[in-house]
Amino acid sequence: MLRLVTPESSGIQIPVRKNLPVFLTESGLRTELKKLSGVDAVGAEARVAKLSTRSLKKETKKSAINLAISMVDLTTLEGADTAGRVSSLCSKALRPDANDLTAPSVAAVCVYPDMVATARGVIGTSSVQVASVATAFPSGRASLAVKLLDTKEAVDAGADEIDMVIDRGAFLSGNLFKVYEEIVAVKEACGSAHLKVILETGELVTYDNVRRASWLAMLGGADFIKTSTGKVGVNATLPVALVMLEAVRDFAEEYGEVVGVKVAGGIRTTKDALKYLVVVNETVGATWLTPDYFRFGASSLLNDLLLQRSKQQTGNYARPDRFSGD
Amino acid sequence: MSENRLEVRKTYKLLMNGAFPRSESGRTYEVVDAEGTFIANVAQASRKDLRDAVVAARAAQAKWWSQSAYNRGQVIYRLAEMAESRHDEIAEAVEVCEGVKSKEARKSVSRGIDRMVWYAGWTDKITQVFGGANPVAGPFFNFSLPVPSGVVAAIAHPALSFEGIIDMVFGPVAAGNAVVLLASTERPIPAVLLGEMSAVSDFPGGVLNILTGQVEELAPVMASHEDIDGFDVGHAPEAERAALISASAGSIKRVFEGHGNDEATAMRRMRTFIETSTVWHTKGQ
Numbered sequence: 001m002l003r004l005v006t007p008e009s010s011g012i013q014i015p016v017r018k019n020l021p022v023f024l025t026e027s028g029l030r031t032e033l034k035k036l037s038g039v040d041a042v043g044a045e046a047r048v049a050k051l052s053t054r055s056l057k058k059e060t061k062k063s064a065i066n067l068a069i070s071m072v073d074l075t076t077l078e079g080a081d082t083a084g085r086v087s088s089l090c091s092k093a094l095r096p097d098a099n100d101l102t103a104p105s106v107a108a109v110c111v112y113p114d115m116v117a118t119a120r121g122v123i124g125t126s127s128v129q130v131a132s133v134a135t136a137f138p139s140g141r142a143s144l145a146v147k148l149l150d151t152k153e154a155v156d157a158g159a160d161e162i163d164m165v166i167d168r169g170a171f172l173s174g175n176l177f178k179v180y181e182e183i184v185a186v187k188e189a190c191g192s193a194h195l196k197v198i199l200e201t202g203e204l205v206t207y208d209n210v211r212r213a214s215w216l217a218m219l220g221g222a223d224f225i226k227t228s229t230g231k232v233g234v235n236a237t238l239p240v241a242l243v244m245l246e247a248v249r250d251f252a253e254e255y256g257e258v259v260g261v262k263v264a265g266g267i268r269t270t271k272d273a274l275k276y277l278v279v280v281n282e283t284v285g286a287t288w289l290t291p292d293y294f295r296f297g298a299s300s301l302l303n304d305l306l307l308q309r310s311k312q313q314t315g316n317y318a319r320p321d322r323f324s325g326d
Numbered sequence: 327m328s329e330n331r332l333e334v335r336k337t338y339k340l341l342m343n344g345a346f347p348r349s350e351s352g353r354t355y356e357v358v359d360a361e362g363t364f365i366a367n368v369a370q371a372s373r374k375d376l377r378d379a380v381v382a383a384r385a386a387q388a389k390w391w392s393q394s395a396y397n398r399g400q401v402i403y404r405l406a407e408m409a410e411s412r413h414d415e416i417a418e419a420v421e422v423c424e425g426v427k428s429k430e431a432r433k434s435v436s437r438g439i440d441r442m443v444w445y446a447g448w449t450d451k452i453t454q455v456f457g458g459a460n461p462v463a464g465p466f467f468n469f470s471l472p473v474p475s476g477v478v479a480a481i482a483h484p485a486l487s488f489e490g491i492i493d494m495v496f497g498p499v500a501a502g503n504a505v506v507l508l509a510s511t512e513r514p515i516p517a518v519l520l521g522e523m524s525a526v527s528d529f530p531g532g533v534l535n536i537l538t539g540q541v542e543e544l545a546p547v548m549a550s551h552e553d554i555d556g557f558d559v560g561h562a563p564e565a566e567r568a569a570l571i572s573a574s575a576g577s578i579k580r581v582f583e584g585h586g587n588d589e590a591t592a593m594r595r596m597r598t599f600i601e602t603s604t605v606w607h608t609k610g611q
Contacts, residue, residue, distance in 0.1 A: 315550070316550040316551065316552060316576070316577075317377055317380070317547070317550070317551040317552060317553060318552050318553070319552035319553040319577070320384075320553065322552070
């Protein structure tokens with residue numbers, strides 16, 4: 001175990017993750033991040049535009065839809081969430097299509113920390129994970145102590161996965177070490193729960209920043225890196241997903257650690273979801289085409305996936321209100 | 327100068343969600359006049375275009391029905407105004423497509439426009455005529471209120487290219503439905519013109535969607551599509567009608583088979599595409 005030394009985080013112990021270097025100073029971290037090459041923005045956009053023209057048909061489409069359903073983190077993050085709403089969301093996560101039991105369960109439900117216990121009560125010990133946002137989601141504007149307590153409460157209530165937000169203010173003002181320390185500290189507070197680090201790419205401005213933040217999050221021990229909170233104007237986009245996937249691929253080559261990617265916000269149609277799957281397959285390969293390493297954070301996407309699934313199976317266009325709203 | 331102008335040829339496109347896209351399939355087909363001379367290329371809608379039109383119609387229907395009945399009447403009347411000011415253009419299209427005399431074409435268009443005005447007047451009378459207060463054995467008021475079915479698909483009259491589509495479009499629309507019309511395959515141009523005029527008549531985009539294409543390709547998809555609530559098959563080809571009606575049963579659609587353009591048929595059509603909602607209310611002392 002190592003100890004961090006800055007005043008705010010002093011006394012926090014870093015679990016040394018197999019294969020990962022530990023940075024105790026700002027300069028060491030900077031040297032590590034400097035070796036990242038810049039992102040060719042035009043190239044990235046052209047590449048996803050090209051990949052978006054791929055068309056999946058018939059059996060491939062069927063299995064891609066099932067895979068996408070199994071990758072959904074069914075999410076409700078509203079001020080108006082109630083225990084009833086969360087319970088019905090969890091029931092839907094377990095059995096997305098009440099008329100067709102062959103539809104796979106989703107990967108996880110994602111709720112606010114105070115709803116974790118409710119979700120856990122419905123989900124029980126099934127394969128569906130309970131994920132909770134934490135660390136003063138969505139802005140991340142709170143002291144580290146508050147963020148850690150937030151995380152701990154969610155874990156204690158039974159969360160399997162924690163979605164933390166990075167401090168974008170610190171990142172954009174160049175205080176990268178603070179961001180790193182927070183991620184390390186939250187990872188520690190997660191214990192055995194998986195940590196997803198939300199970069200909020202819509203606020204990071206450039207692809208270079210996205211690549212840098214991805215690397216930083218992975219160095220800090222993220223099990224997943226996630227695009228967005230879904231609470232700002234710009235959410236997940238295909239080029240950003242490409243940049244993050246390339247970062248994940250390079251990280252795996254460099255350190256032998258496989259980190260997952262979660263795209264969230266604004267993905268509402270099956271067509272969009274399948275485009276992401278194509279980009280995953282063509283960038284990092286089939287290893288990542290599992291709910292263990294790729295997720296969609298979404299709510300309305302699930303219904304469209306079920307709608308298209310039903311179309312594939314019956315040959316008829318289905319009625320959207322055949323599936324429950326939440 | 328005028329002799330040297332390049333011809334500006336028109337490709338007739340679909341009307342979907344208030345916009346004029348080509349078919350997503352990229353297909354077009356040639357439309358010829360009564361003598362077989364080429365008139366224009368027309369978009370040939372695919373089943374995916376139909377699917378998209380239904381999504382647009384579903385979203386627009388809620389907006390359309392949330393407007394006041396008076397307002398809906400004004401919008402339909404506005405379309406009649408637009409059509410009146412383009413009377414010559416529509417009549418010319420009817421003349422070319424149907425191969426009728428100019429005078430006949432003009433009369434037919436006039437009848438169509440008058441019919442539109444008639445439907446504009448219906449919007450705030452449907453509730454009175456098709457609804458009512460029911461006598462019940464108790465201290466209650468009991469009202470039956472007509473509400474629209476939702477999304478109605480219709481197969482256009484194959485021959486009467488303008489006059490023949492007015493009833494099947496504006497009957498359901500006056501009652502608060504959104505419509506997806508499959509225009510006559512052979513004579514689609516007057517229907518497309520109607521669509522163009524509707525885009526400047528304050529209809530929320532998607533209330534009126536007009537597809538051009540092949541009946542045998544699109545009609546079965548209309549019948550099996552679960553999110554279409556009503557289907558006007560009165561002018562579907564005789565041989566296919568029974569199959570379309572039976573396929574419509576899978577999603578419990580309201581099906582209309584009438585094909586006259588008399589008033590009784592028009593009333594029956596409107597009644598087909600409304601549902602009755604019943605409200606109970608206690609009587610005061």
